[in-house]
Amino acid sequence: MSNGHEKEEDGFGKRLTSLHLWNAMLVGLLAFTGLLSFGSFWREVLGEARAWIKWLHIIVGLASIVPLISYLKLVARHWRHLKGRFWKRFNVIFIPLLLMSWLFSGVLLWQYNIVGPAVTNIALLVHDLLTWIGLPFLIYHSLTRLGRFQELQRYRSTKGREDGIHLTEFKTQPFYTRKAFIRSVIGAGVTISVGPALIKWIGNLWTGQALQSQNKVDANQLIPAPQPLADSAPPIGGGASDSFRSYSVTPLPIFNNENWSFTIDGLVEEPVTWNWEQFVALKRSVQVSDFHCVTGWSVYKNTWEGIPLKELLEKSRVKVQARVVKLYSGDGVYTDSLTLEQAEMDDIIIAVLHDGKPIPNDLGGPVRLIIPQMYAYKSVKWLNRIELIEENHIGYWGERGYEHDAWVKS
Ligand SMILES: Nc1nc2c(c(=O)[nH]1)N[C@H]1C(S)=C(S)[C@@H](COP(=O)(O)O)O[C@H]1N2
Ligand SMILES: [Mo]
Secondary structure, eight states: HHHHHHHHHHHHHHHHHHHHHHOOOOOOHHHHHHHHHHHHHHHHHHHTHHHHHHHHHHHHHTHHHHHHHHHHHHHHHHHHTTTTTTHHHHHHHHHHHHHHHHHHHHHHHHHHHHHHHHHHHHHHHHHHHHHHHHHHHHHHHHHHHHHHHHHHHHHHHHHSSSOOOTTOOOEEEEEEEEHHHHHHHHHHHHHHHHHHHHHHOOOOOOHHSSEEETSSSSOOOOOSSEEEEEEEETTOOOSHHHHHHHOSSSOOOBBBBBTTEEEEEESSOOEEEOOHHHTSSSSSSSEEEEEEOTTTTEEEEEEEEEHHHHHHHHHHHHHTTOOEEEEEEETTTTTTEHHHHHTTTTEEEEEEEETTOOOOOTTSSEEEEEEBBBOOGOTTTTTEEEEEEESSSOOTTTTTTSSSOOBBBO
């Protein structure tokens, strides 16, 4: 073997090693930010920070194109190197394919506004599936690879010596090299973020439950229970197609007859506050609609029963100066608003029942808003106050980078 050739081979090996390291770091960061922001366990703990972690996830995801493309330039050569080694060649195809599908489905989810719910529903399924298959696979892959890198290092450190190549010779290294430190940080990060979600996921598989929290008992205690209309039980929509992922930016509030009330005030001729007994006595109607979250999931054919927002506004006689309908959540944090014109859409409903049953507290019960033509972040959970105001009000997610007018692409 000529000296020049050897050098070239060494350079190739070094480039592969550094690409692997960069890629491992980015995937580690993606796993960390992805599972922190989208995993249900950390959602309630993180609250506010989740919005920023999500942006970090998107930026790192886009950055991961760089090592991917750099590797694709080397892939033919890598393939030739691995002649006769089936599983290594399998990795050469499988891992870039995995990373590209992850990236592509991620871009679709990021651009939900352009592609619409039908596409993001599939993209989310793919993205999740890749996570649960790909992540354990990549963790396994990098652990086996780590051994290889160490071997390579030992090989290099002994190569120049006269007594030749002794792969069995262990060169003692300082306990915390820079690489080892980075590795531990990544390892700890992945464990913290993946751990709870993975355990929960396995637990759910075990008990045969969906990822969502539908079969839990309702923590709210409001008496009397609202009696469903004939259209609700059985639901005219035939029953919702999927389950909700319970979202909250605060710990879940719990309500009973003492701490619950509903108010409409501000620029109205007749401000009113109802207690629960009065509120369940109000006339309700039933509608069927789809529910779309910007993170990619939807629940189709929901049968909601409640008070149309339009009727409530008419009853309280909105003053002429009023322009905006401000919506408050009983969690004390979440708000949003609609223009008066938007608020007069016929299908907006202040919902009390879903598919004929009281809305449980984790899904925003006893009373939540439903705005079928907009993304679900406008559908304020634990709705307990409507205020008519003159100036616009930007809501919780509007303040954090989402469109204030959240029309669903149809
Ligand atoms: N008070 C309150 N309302 C909220 C939210 C929230 O965190 N707090 N999340 C919104 C978002 S982003 C979605 S997708 C839906 C989720 O409803 P669900 O938890 O019943 O699935 O509620 C919306 N309303
Ligand atoms: Mo959402």
